[in-house]
Amino acid sequence: MKILTLETTCDETAAAVITDELNVLSSVVASQDELHQKFAGVVPEIAARAHLERCLPVIHEAVHKANLELSDIDAVAVAHMPGLAGSLLVGVTAAKTLAWLLDRPLIGINHLQGHIYACQVAFKKPIFPCIGLIISGGHSTIYHCRSPFDFEPLGGTIDDAAGESFDKVASMLGLPYPGGPSLSKCALNGDPKAYAFPRPFLNDSSRLDFSFSGLKTAVRYEIAGPGAVDFKSLVIDDQRKADIAASFEQAVVDCLVGKTMLAMQKTGISRVCVGGGVAANRRFREALEQRVAAEGGELMIAPMHLCTDNAVLGAIAIEKIKAGQVDDLSLDAVPGLIRS
Template sequence: MIRLLTIESTCDETAAAVVDDELNVLSSVVASQSHLHDRYGGVVPEIASRAHVERIMPVIEQAMTQAGISLADLDAIAVANHPGLAGSLLVGLIAAKTLSFAHNIPLIAIDHLQAHIYACQIDSGRNVFPCVGLIVSGGHSNLYRCETALDFTPLGSTIDDAAGEAFDKVASMLGLGYPGGPAIQKAAEQGDPQKFKLPRPLVDNPERLDFSFSGLKTAVRYELYGPGKINPGARVDLNPQRVADMAASFQEAVVDCLIAKADLALEKTRYNRLCVGGGVAANSHFRKRLEADAARVGYELFIPPLKLCTDNAVMGAIAIERYQTGLFEDLSLDISPGLVRHTVARLSESG
């Protein structure tokens, strides 16, 4: 039996898990930082990296204790090194490299986005590839042609805000707090999704598999404040029903955009399988709409359970695929942050 320790620190969750080559989860530990970033309405990279430094070793130790094994029992250590916040990635990578060197344990690199799609395979217990992969989170809204677990071809991505980032910003406008996804979902339960006529950017463009949520976010701002620059002292009507209606209307618009482009990707690739991952995949309305769409269009849908949608180390079990093909790293392994969008990066903007 092959046993791996997997480490996840790409953003604001410090996580570790122990998994085996049959995708059994021997342990899983996640330390959340949401309460540290709440007052800012988004992830603050410096706060995130400092919190990782404090938590990384206790989280790893807890994962090993839960699994009931020692470092000597491990066949490899896997760590997400791409994409993510630079400081956060570095903490996880340094921890992994230190343990690898000190205990002479092979090192494996994990692509965080590929891992999100692999969560579908972990949950289903069977091969889900090839498929169209849709990753929707606070930092990403991406579509991929996934030939295998490790062979992804980009089909489209957001050209501005990621869907989860838009949820955070709209939640802030509505006074719903952070993180925005769960807050908007809850408020939307009492709202009318047809109350506000919001745009569906790029939905009518059959040539592009990209997303755009910045204009949708701005449309919400205009509905609340009126067009033009916001007066810092301006008052806005945020009575509970209006907030609920806007939350429902915004959520519906985002879901319409995501599903429309997923359907187009399935059509263009001629695949009959859609795998969805990322924090926004935990949204209950999105999940219900996807299930209805799969039944209507006739494709096979895979969505992991909620605990495997948000950032976690269990999805790092994708490292088994690299282990079995001999894809190991030496200690020169570095981070590759890539393009990650987060609310905090634009806190100074009016919207």
Template sequence: MNLNLEKLRSDEGRYLLAIESSCDETAAAVIDRERHVLSNIVATQNELHERFGGVVPEIASRAHLERILPVIDEALRKANVTLAEIGAVAVTTHPGLVGSLLVGLTAAKTLALVLDVPLLAINHIEAHIYACRMAAGRDVFPAVGFVVSGGHSNLYDCRSPVEFELLGSTTDDAAGEAFDKVAQILGLEYPGGPQIEKIGSQGRPDAVNFPRPFLNEERLDFSFSGLKTAVLYAAKGTPGARIQPPPLTPQRVADLAASFQAAAVEVLVGKCEQALRKTGRSTLLVGGGVAANGVFRQSLAEMAHRRNVQLIIAEREHCTDNAAMGALGWELWERGMTSPLDLDVTPGLVRKR
């Protein structure tokens, strides 16, 4: 990257540079004022974490250090945009892994300082919901927003792109985490979500009647640890039990995957329906990695049709972690919601506004 610029503009930049490094994806995107994504570069770390069956924070942060500058450089090059044309830098600061977040924030602060442009703090969860606005190409608020990912299962009442009220969240495992752990139990590859969907398509979703936690309770919270344990017992037996489960043949694995997926999806969609009823909203926005699951998307569509509500799901390429959803920065910038250069990360924060 060439930082030897003679003149930098701080208030007329035509483009937003967004940076994302909250977990195990190093990403950068260039987005114009109309929310057109000119580039969206993502460097995945799946191969680094696969043998551990999950993300190792120290490995993730070291990989971000190696990849952050090449990814930003590639985003600018692919967008055919120079640093002189960048008007603001948006960066994910919460929630996420502290080491990973700090890598992105340090890069963003440096660019904002050198370019003398505004710095914008992005809430990773809210950005996942904003990906739905990107998919629609127009304003979609107010709405119920639902983020379903490896770290979060959060329902919000979204009054505007920057006004969110938390309605409910998981009390233990997030939905995506449960998918990964169940895949590990069944001997499937990491990441588990795509594998559960793939293998489950060959199984019977009614083969095992797994529990649907909290489905019939009014509170808008989730719990997937019990469901995960039920799959473990169905696959490998209950400790101390005399009767052992059937062997894990390929068909048995497919049946367990399909049955788990059916239970998880029923709970997720059921809670969306409850949230729509509770808030009276007529629009549902769904983002996050699990939103790429085809069974989930189809079940959401059927529920939305039945309730006559508008459903907007993020594009599949914007469901998993990426920087294009950092277009949320435009909403902050246009409202004057900029951040100082002493901004810090807040790894575990889920904001209530």
């Protein structure tokens, strides 16, 4: 079976062709970074319009790279939740149209579940049950994942997501968008102990939540102090900038790793699966690998190209087909909360 999967939950227009044996025949991603760069963040209206322009070319390229014709596709899957309303509608409409034209099954998938399932695609072995950690620009959540569709939230951010905080701090430091990779690159030359930034909830063993808003504010005060400020006019020498970036990054990593380890202790589950754009962060990957190994656990982090949004996440549709969970043309976009 060959499944065409579509991803338009935020600002990446993506399509992939995947077999029921988890072989990725093609994967195409059209980034919108250049469109949102001057705003230092994703503008929903711009994202939706860009999806409209790019959706059909991306689908065509994915099918072509798989050496197939559209008629060779056996099912169509689309991430229909959660995400930006306009962006989701473009992908859902395209998927429904293709399913109707080709007379093929339609499968709606949960984008967040797909991020964790990417680990099963990458490692080619069952991953459930596991502790699932999703960390990206919109999500910072820990789940008890009993099956591909049974995700129990154990904790998450009560304010900003980790990736959002990376972008905002990078902007304050005058680093280019997207902020996460830029800040991490800057932090390579910095001292992670130079500034004692707060680590909210890290020592609270009663909860598995994150809070990055206060950390972000602490960095702001370190850079410019309280009150209104034009960050574009600030001049920060390179070493101080690197030290702030490294200290901020280390604080985020400590919180993410610490709460993941606490989730392992509370549930007794030793396998940890991680997805989302922040999972590409080198300092985070190394720290979590060391801590999980020290506890005798098993860590699965999706490879770099599967951490950020892409249509290979739609491979979870295979599990839905096996379970007989096929949708009809009433499938709708479910925007919901970006931080869920």
